[in-house]
Amino acid sequence: MKDQNRTGIFWWGFMLLILPGLVHAYLLMPFPGSQDLNAITVCYYLEKIVNPLRIVGVLLVVWYLFKYYAKNSTKGKIVKAVVLLLCMGSFYFTDIAYKAESMFKETASAKFANGLTNRVPLNFLVIGVINNGVAKAYPVVYLGYHHKVQDQVGEVPVLVTYCTMCRTGRVYSPVINGVKQNFRLVGARHYNAIIEDESTKTWWYQATGNAAVGELKGKQLKELPYEQSTLGAWLQKHPTSVIMQPDKLYTTDYADLKNYDRIQIVDRDSTLKNKDSLIKKSWVIGVIVNGQARAYDWRHLNNKRLLNDELDHSSLLIGIEKDSLTYHAWNSTIKGKTLHFNLDNNGLLTDEETASVWDWDGVCTSGPQKGQQLIKIQAYQEYWRSWKHFHPSTTFWKDGGVTESEPMAGIY
Incomplete structure (x- = not known):
């Protein structure tokens, strides 16, 4: 019995060394079933105690090895030696191989080039930001690996983010309570990246800017406007923009996201007979007006190119440009009058009410409305699974009308 109790010291130490880290x-990380659990609070506090528990585990194991290891049989010594080697492997697994900030490193110093010296292909998708007349474009294939770039645009600090698990970008102010913060990538919950600010150690959802757990729980990061478009479309509207260039240290990691923007899973899946099926990774455009959320089926909207809609008594115009990647959302009311739009033969917007012509920046270029500009509405491209999770009361549009909810098919 005494030998069993002594051996128990070793095994308790072993479990404290590996189990908290493995669970964390x-x-x-997006292991099977892990992201569907409501466990962000558990994760947050578990992270704080993983290392203290390991220290206790180390003390128990060292005590056992010092006092009792020599009394083990040869078999017992071999088993315990192998177990300790497994511990080392476990540390590599939990603290390096599958630790978010180790897997997805932020570029140490983002470099930019103007349109003349730029090396980024014009068909790459970018997150574009403008402040104080300064425009910057951040290619999604680079952001998708780094998850975030902390930068300044027009002397305004910005936190530019992108999560490939939910297929959405967001731009936030990194200033919290008057103090500019540095953020680290923690991991993911509900298939969305979690970031932590340096001062309060609060955890924030990338897709909403909501503080999920920590000192500032319930607060929101200030969202900054951005556009998602091809680099070519962005430069056409903002020719003086600078463009973030690839960091040579991460060339292989960027390559893993090749063609990330081009083809939906629903179109690649040969087993899915009905391509109109809504699956978890179907692309949608999401908008929020006065707290009311609506998602638009990307495939159906891309076929129409232009949609006149209304949400919470606000008139909306949603459009996708000819490149099938650049999208826009505007309030289509001018001087208290709602305008309804079509595409002319040149692919430009024309309103039915005055036959004025508008460009894809929402500016009227000819006709009675010349010089007027539609007010932009922030819109997001996102996987349906993510949009539905973070906006559970969302309505859903696809060709044929708006529904209160839409079931998901498939396993993706």
């Missing part, structure tokens, strides 16, 4: 890694 499982919950914060």
Whole structure:
């Protein structure tokens, strides 16, 4: 009995060394089933105690090895030696191989080029930001690996983010309570990246800017406007923009996202007979007006190119440009009058009410409305699974009308 109790010291130490770290890694990375659990609070506090528990585990194991290891049989010594080697492997697994900030490193110093010296292909998708007349474009294939770039645009600090698990970008102010913060990538919950600010150690959802757990729980990061478009479309509207260039240290990682923007899973899946099926990774455009959320089926909207809609008594115009990647959302009311739009033979917007012609920046270029500009509405491209999770009361549009909810098919 005494030998069993002594052996128990070793095994308790072993479990404290590996189990907390393994559970923490499982919950914060997209392993099967992990992201569907409501466990962000558990993750947050577990992270704080993983290392203290390991220290206790080390003390128990060292005590056992010092006091009792020599009394083990040869078999017992071999088993315990192998177990300790497994511990080392576990540390590599939880603290390096599957630790978000180790897997997806932020570029140390983002470099930019103007349109003349730029090396980024014009058909790449970018997140575009403008402040104080300064325009910058951040290619999604680079952001998708880094997850975030902390920068300044027009002397305004910005936190430019992109999460490939939910297929959405967001731009936030990194200033919290008057203090500019540095953020680290923690991991993911509900297939969305979690970031932590340096001062309060609060965890924030990338897709909403909502503080999920920590000192500032319930607060929101200030969202900054941005556009998602091809680089070519962005430069056409903002020719003096500078463009973030690839960091040579991460060339292989960028290559893993090749063609990330081009083809939906629903179109690649040969087993899915009905391509109109809504699956978890179907692309949608999401908008929020006065707290009311609506999602638009990307495939159906891309076929129409232009949609006149209304949400919470506000008139909307949603459009996708000819490149099938650049999208826009505007309030289509001018001087208290709602305008309805079509595409002319040149692919430009024309309103039915005055036959004025508008460009894809929402500016009227000819006709009675010349010089007027539609007010932009922030819109997001996102996987349906993510949009529905973070906006559970969203309505859904696809060709044929608006529904209160839409079931998901498939497993993706």
